[in-house]
Structures are given as structure tokens and as C-alpha cells.
Amino acid sequence: MVRVDGEDGAETLIRVRNLDKRYQRGSEEIHVLQGLNLDVGRGEFVAFMGPSGSGKTTLLNLLGGLDVPSAGSITVDGDELTRMSAAKLTRWRARHVGFIFQMYNLLPVLTAFGNVELPLLLTRLDRAQRRRQVETALALVGLADRMDHFPRQLSGGQEQRVAIARAIVADPSFLLCDEPTGDLDRASAGEILDLLTALAREYGKTILMVTHDPRAAERADCVLHLDKGVLVEAAGEAARA
């Protein structure tokens, strides 16, 4: 169950305590996140909403180990990110986090297969094992027949599905999605949201998604609102709970 009150809960995968993030822009200090607390359980699908500049992406970057907080702690499955060196954090990211971006961010020089295979290059799997996993992931997102296509040969929705396959291929602990439907038409967005929902419901994936789209947020178990760096409201299942 998602909690934002700082009280410890059972079955917590991600635990955030008193998280602060400040940036220095010239002489001005920008306080992006202020004393944020959050607990996310395994298999939960959480959506973060809020106006631009509210700190949603910053929170996602911190949870993904791409950035370090100014204060506070983030613990994922017992690993405290804030105590890790940059190199260790990189290795941790490869094992535990799957990223899905608004602009898909596929490598244009690689085929769908090559893009999905990327995270597996960091594992000890041999070529045949990698191939099997990539084929499984692409089949899961419905693109088994587009394996040899380059991103330029795919539609936006298909590109995002390849990105989802890339995010799940190494079976990470959780997925971080930054506006995954922000660049898609309504139909494609719906397909992507169906896919994410299925990953959460059927495969028990923990998903944290930043979105501006209320229709996308509706798919989540819980919607959290960020405003000026503070989690001000919880909705959906968590609120109802």
C-alpha cells in the first residue's frame, strides 16, 4: 500500500524519507523537493501528477539513481541508494530499474532487437540466452514480428512498446515511466496504458509513472499529486484506503 505519511509499512519495496532536493541557479536556490516521504509496495502502480516544475521528474530521477538528493534517504528493496557511490549506483540501476521515457529514446542505429538487447549486454547471459529473453520481451509487447525493424520504421506507439520491452527485458525490480504517453495519439496511448496495466496486474511489476494525463493516471492504483516539491494529495486506491 502506498503511504506518504512517513510511517513504515509492511511489504515496502521503495522507501523514501525526508527527501530534499535543491538546485543552485546563479544566486537563487531552488527547493525542488521538500521533506518528501513515500512508501511503495511491491506490484503497485503509482502515478505522479502535478504542474510543470513541481518536481515530478526530479523525484523520478532520484528514485532511479540518476541523481542524488540534497538530504534524506531512498531505500529500494533494502539497498540505500544515498549511500552508494556513482559506479555502484550505475550497476544497481542496471539490475533494478527499467526506464520508459516520453520520447522513447531508442537508439536509432539499432533494430528493435538491438535496442531491447542493450540491458542484457550488462549481464552474464550468453548470446542464445539473450536472444531468448529479447524475443520473449518483444512478444510480450506484441512486436515479435518487428524485431528487425529500426526505430524509423516503427510508429510512435510501436517505438514506445519497444522501449517498454527494453525496460522489462532484464526483469528489473520496478519501472519508472516519465510521461510514457505524452507523445502519442489517443489510440496508441491507450495501448501503452493497457500494456503497463497488464504488467502491473498480470506480472506484478511495480510501476511509478509521471503523467499530466488524467486518463493515464486513472489506470494507476494510486495517484499522488506533487505541488512545489510537496506530496499534497493521494487519490485512487491509496486515498480510498
Place this chain on the structure above:
Amino acid sequence: MKYLGLVLANVRRKKTRTLLTVGSFAVALFLFGLLAAIHFAFYQGVEVAGADRLVVINRVSIIQPLPVSYRERLLQLAGVQAVTSANWFGGVYQDERNFFPQYAVDHESYRGMFSEFVIPDEQWQAFAGDRQGCVVGAALAQRYGWKLGDRIPIRGTIFPGIWEFNVRAIYRGSRPGDDEGQFWFRRDYLEERGPEWIKGLVGWYIVRVGDGVDAAAVSRAIDERFANSPFETKTEPERAFAASFAKQMGNIEALILIIGGVVFFTLLLVTGNTQALSVRERTTELAVLKTLGFSDRFALLLVLSESVLVAGVGGLAGITAAKLVTPALTQALPGFTVFLPTWDLVVGLFLALLVGLAAGLLPAVSAMRLRVVDALRRV
């Protein structure tokens, strides 16, 4: 090996740009190969000079002769194993463009001195038995289409008149780069037909010292032996003699070094700029790779690998082309053996890889230092 696909994919990203960069390396290495071959042509004597051979010339100048009688006196010196002599003839074949070195040699001792030149026994016997006989290098014979038994007219410039020779032997070098462009004929023919003043005189002596003999001491002993005589000598190792001979044509080595240096420096700047541009264009992709868990060191090595690969392919193409073209240059430069030694091929390729590495270094470091959050924010 599992990352090779990624490296190759990145290299193929902008095919035209990659081809142009590969082409830059190819042209630079082609030029390097030609310079190295030309350097070899000028310094060939130095490269292939025998370590156990000394050259004895007139102390005043190489164009001043030495008495033929010195041969016996040289042989009497301790440490001297064999002695032979030669005269410069300086003729041309058909017209001035067809210049190549011609030597009037002591046919009884010359072959034994230069064991690197391989001549079939029966051909040598034919040469020794024909006063107008001559021995030509295989490359020279090929250039003019000469074969055994041909009669070759040479117009003398120092010794006037048309001199006719019979091709009795064709020699081949036993090592790559051995000079196969020489023309030898018998000195007794020169004495017979030449002017009165050449009789009893040779151009220079070549002396072979025995194994383990101090060549410098023998050189000193020779010069001391003929000191205060009308024909004082200057003796030096064949290698030093060849080097000083080459330097008479100007400091070719320095010229080649300067040209080569400028070419490689320009290549470094051009390729460095191209690599920097390539990395700038891929900022987001590099950030995505790091997001997925690829390390900073991986980003560094990825960019360096691409740069080195392009340099290697271009370098290999250029140096191979140079190797293929050098035989044609030998045809175009009569009197010189243009040859690209294997060592220079290796050095050229190493230099290409080094330039590739240096050109990729700054972009690779910037890729390594790229902060994911900043790079993704720029999207």
C-alpha cells in the same frame, strides 16, 4: 565482442561522414607510405648496408680515384678478409631520362663481396668470360625489357662514346629492398676502351673485415697506412658512407618528417572535430545508455573504439594502397629502388591508430563525464 555490434552500428550511423573520415586516414597513410618509400629510396644504401663492410675513398673527394695497387696493400692489413673495387661510369641508356648507376667492377672479387645479390653460377661464368659482358639487376632488366644475350648501348658522359655491353647475367636481391637497379661491367673493359688517365685507377674500394674484428680499428689502420701518400684515404663503414652519400642530396629525412608531421597533425584536428561533433549529436543516446546501467568508462571506451576503428580501417586502406603503388614508383624514378618496408607499414598503422586514439580522446572524456540528468533535461 558483444559490444562490437554497437560500435559498428555507431560507425555506420552517418555513412558519408564515416567514409570521409576513413578517406582522410587513407589519404594520410597513403602519403605516409609514399614518403616512407621515398625515404627508403634515398637511404636504401643505409638500410641494406653490410655491417662488416668498409668503404675506402680518396680523402680529397669521392670523385678522386685511388691506385689499383692499393688492393694488395689492403689485403695485407690485419683484420681485412676481402677487397674489391669499383669505378663510377655515369652513362645513359638511349637518353638522359634513362639514368641508372653503372659500375665498372673487378669481376674476380666483386660477386664475393656482395653475397646478398644472387646470380646463377653459369651466368656469372658467362659474364667473367666476356670482356664486354654486363650484369644487370632484375628490376632494371624488367624496366627496359632486357634479357640475357641482349646487346645494350650505353652513352658515356664521363667516358665519351657509345659503349656496347652484352647482358650475361641478371642478379636478384635476397632481401626485400635490395637494390636491383644496378648495372655492372668489367673494369678491364673500361681500361681497354677508356682514356689513358683512368688506367691503374679505381673509384673506391670495398673492404670486408673478419668476424669479431673491430671495424673502427681497421678503418683507422687503413687510413694510417696511406697517410702522407699522394692518395690519402678516408675509410668508413658502408652504412655511414651510404648515409653521407644520401645527405648530399639534401636533408630528405627532415623534409619527410616535416611533411608527415603536418599531415598527421592536420588529420588529428580534422578527425578530432568530427568525433566531437559525432558525440555532441549523440548526447541523448549516451545519456540513455548510462541510464540503462552502462558505466562512464563504457562511454569512454565506446567513443574511443569507434575513433580507433575508423582510423584503423582508413590507415590500413591507405598503407595497403601505398604498398601496391610503390612498385610503379620504382618504374617512374630510374636509379632508385622505391620500396615500402614492412616495418614502415607497421609504424604507419600504429600512427594511424594513435591519431585515432588522440582524436577520440577529448570527445570520449566528455562522453564519460556526461551527466545523465543534464543530458536528458536538454532533450
